[in-house]
Amino acid sequence: MASEAIQRQIATKWQGSFTRLNRDQPGILGLLSFSEAWKVASDFLQPRDLTDPSSKKEYNVQQIKVAIDILSKSKMLPMLLENFLGIQYPCRGYASWQHTKCIPLSADLDSSSPVCLRRQKTPNILLGLVTNTRFPYDDNLTLSRKARAHHSLRIYPCLPDTRFLGPAPIILERIQRASTSPPPWAPPSLNPTQPMRYDLPLWTAFEHLGLLDRYESLISSVCYEHIETHILETCAEKWGTPMLNQLREWMTNKIVPWMVMPYARGARSAEEARSMLQGVGSRFDFHVCKTLADLRTKEIFDIIVDYPDSSGALQDLKECLARVDQRAPLVQTLRKANKKRLLHPGADTKDIITQYVSIIRCLRIVDPPGVLLFKVADPIRKYLRERPDTIRCIVASLVGDDESGDSLVDENEPIQPLQQLQVEDFTDPNWEPEPIDAGPDFRTNKPSDVISTLYCSRNAIPGSKHDSQDPLWGGRFTNMTDSKRTDQHVQSQKRVSLHPTIISKHFWPPLQSSKFHMPGQFKQIQDDYAKEFMAFKPDKRLRWLPHLGTIHLEIELQDRTVPADVPPLEAAFIELFSERDLWTVDELIARVGSVDRTSALRALMTWAEMGVLKEDGDNRYRLLEVAEDGSSSGSRPAPPKPAQIIEDVPAVLTVQHQQAEQMKIFWKFIEGMLTNLGTLSLDRIQTMLKFAPGYDRTIEQLGAFMEAARREGLVNVKDGMWKLNRQ
Amino acid sequence: MKVHVKNWHAIAQWRWDTGASDADDDGEGDVCGICRVPYEGCCPSCKMPGDDCPLIWGECSHVFHMHCLLQWIGTAASKQQCPMDRRPWVTAERKVAKQGR
Structure with missing residues (x-):
């Protein structure tokens, strides 16, 4: 009885299984095709040793698909998976993989073998792993979840968690190769419709292996590394144009599509993907800013040296600082660089001042409120105070008897309106509090005239011994800069050949006043100028010191x-x-x-x-x-x-004649030196002639004379070098 | 003969147009009635004379450093009066308009 019931039950089961496997095919055709399919599929899934080229086989993807399809219809996929997982780990494929590859791997870890070697090996092993997980999960969620759990159980212990030995190198490789040809060891892609996305199979495989969650932080750190490399490559020492937008574009085009896979893999629509990417995207954007800020901070001294050709970099820095809190490191770096490269006895005072002015201009771009500037400029001011020739340099550049001096006073700087009272206007809707890192002794350098920052503060430059003299010097400097501005304004109203320096009476030593006055057109010019001045500064009048000037x-x-x-x-x-x-x-x-x-x-x-x-x-x-x-x-x-006298129009023979007579004597000298020395520059000739008794010509006169000699065919000149013309 | 002026670098002093004493430039300059510093100097709280430390003209014809006067007016004792003549302080319209020549 019982056995019959069992028998019947077995028969029913057997019949059910048979129908399932035979799939209503006539006879046992279905069964045959099923066993064929099983063979193909399990053979395809059989783990191979990737390092052994002989084990490599070509598979007919179509055939495998058909086979999988048959198995799926027969509801035998779970069996196949179980079988697959069952044979994989205990039997030779994965077992040997685990033991033969992972052990040397951990040995590598302990030994002192170079990192690159380890880097090389891990990817290969991992790729083996990846290639070996070609199980056709398709859309069967239960199956893939089960497999994933299984894999993680087995794989985690044998995959190191460290940066170098983990899958990091592969990920990096994939990011970099996002649009290049596949690496030689690339796994055969199961999805031939997207041949250009080499990272896709990797992510799919990762997903199936259950690795994504575990290595999420690793993936992002690899990505950070990639961003850093890219920024260093593209932006280092390129200061001309702002790079930040370019970098963001690069992020959008290269990194974001790549991020979709690991970070938004579940997304069903673009909208959803965007919201999933938002967090990680802004983290990456932050990293871009940080890296760029770090880079620019490192380069800041040279950027300032290059100013104004480096204004792009400064713009970048400003934008980055708004996002990243790098202000303190920037100040530190710049102070250190200044100390090392600028504030030492080997640097010319003029150069220090020039750099100081550049620093002011640059930091005004980066940080308009001037907190950074205040912190950086202070040591320079203190240093300059100790230099004996500081004032001389400043005065020289202001008065303009120094060719490069003009750079100190920017002629293009807008004329400042009257100074307001120093009280802050809190009713101003644009009022902003002082930045958070402003120290208690911070005060905005309101007068944005660069030079005035040099001497405005009580303990600023005026290197003279007594602080009480500061305002005195300051007053004089202000006079100089103000004069230039006033003159600029007046000249813009009316072109006058008069360029006065307008001074404050009480800041200069008493100048003996002289009673004489300029006649004729000079008087006219003075009056015209005074009128323009009155219109410009209605409260003030001019009093000429006629005996001074040239x-x-x-x-x-x-x-x-x-x-x-x-x-x-x-x-x-x-x-x-x-x-x-x-x-x-x-x-x-x-x-x-x-x-x-x-x-x-x-x-x-x-x-x-x-x-x-x-x-x-x-x-x-x-x-x-x-x-x-x-x-x-x-x-x-x-x-x-x-x-x-320099003759503009040599109209009169007598003068020319007389000069030629005198020059004749010197011509003998010139002829002699050119005979002996071959070719000489005008400067050399002049220097040597100075040894001649009674020689008092200027170099211009000598030049005119040599020119005359050339016209007569006595000498030749080429590239400024004179030589005798020998027939 | 003709003299062409190509470029003239001259020196001049500025002084405030106080209206009153411009008869002779040689007068050593008047002082602010409050701080006793010349008008062309600056009030005790300033470092730079000139536009940074301007003057203020009262209708009573008295002139002071603006900062000095504002400080004075700010004290209760001032009763808003000119410190020189004790008349209520009224800031004058700019004198320049009147003087425009």
């Missing part, structure tokens, strides 16, 4: 033009001579106001030496509208000293 003139005479740089008194006199040709000294003095006789005579002498005036009997001077032969004036045995 004037560059051109005296146009009938036969010649004489350029001259003269003090004002000389200019005043010659202006009077344009009214009439003959003046007595007393008349002249009366016209310009109170001048003492000595200085008046000295002024007239200057013109006499230039051959413009001639003493004409007792205290009378006459204008030489036409040059006289022989320039010495009658009563005075003045040596011919035409040093300041």
